[in-house]
Amino acid sequence: MNATRNELELELRRQFVHFLGVLAVPVILFAGRETAVVVIGSLLLLLLAMSFYRARHRFRNDWLETFILKRERPGAFPLSGAVFFFMGAFCALLLFSQQNAAAAVAVLALGDSMSTVVGKMWGRHRLFLNKSKSWEGSLAFFLFAAAALLFFVQPQKAIVVAALTAVVEALPRLDDNFTVPIAAGLLLALL
DSSP states (O other), X not given: OOOXXXXXXXXXXXXXXXXXXXGHHHXXXXXXXXXXXXXXXXXXXXXXXXXXXXXXXXXXXXXXXXXXXXXXXXXXXXXXXXXXXXXXXXXXXXXXXXXXXXXXXXXIIIIIHHHHHHHHHHOOSBOSSOTTSBHHXXXXXXXXXXXXXXXXXXXXXXXXXXXXXXXXHHOTTSOHHHHHHHHHXXXXXXX
């Protein structure tokens, strides 16, 4: 079942911002580990503060309020997607090498955003594992994650890591913005 026009517009806005998370990759790779930890950690703290503030109050700045509301799923905790994205990126940076952390964030930014867009637009065949996701979206995740990984590792490793993180992304009841970069970083470190 395809998304309604309003749902699709919301997801396209959300996933464009999600896709921009790929900008964290050069920060991780080229700014140095300490600088990357400070930059990504600071963004995470700022987003957490904004999220908790927004949960209790409206932002006084109408532009900021409108920007956030146009990119949130109804009923979601304010800024939860961005918070979990940067939490996953921050943990990957603390747990893995710079190279693996950057690759993990690229997998999340590209694979996850494209899986949602493709799944919402063309997803018709529901996963047995998670009925809210589709085979089409999971295939898009795999393809874009593998493409991102090719900048970091050899093709065989990219395919294996992309396939396994596509399974992690499809798991129900877990926030994939957090689990995908951790899984990708762990798999890259182990393989």
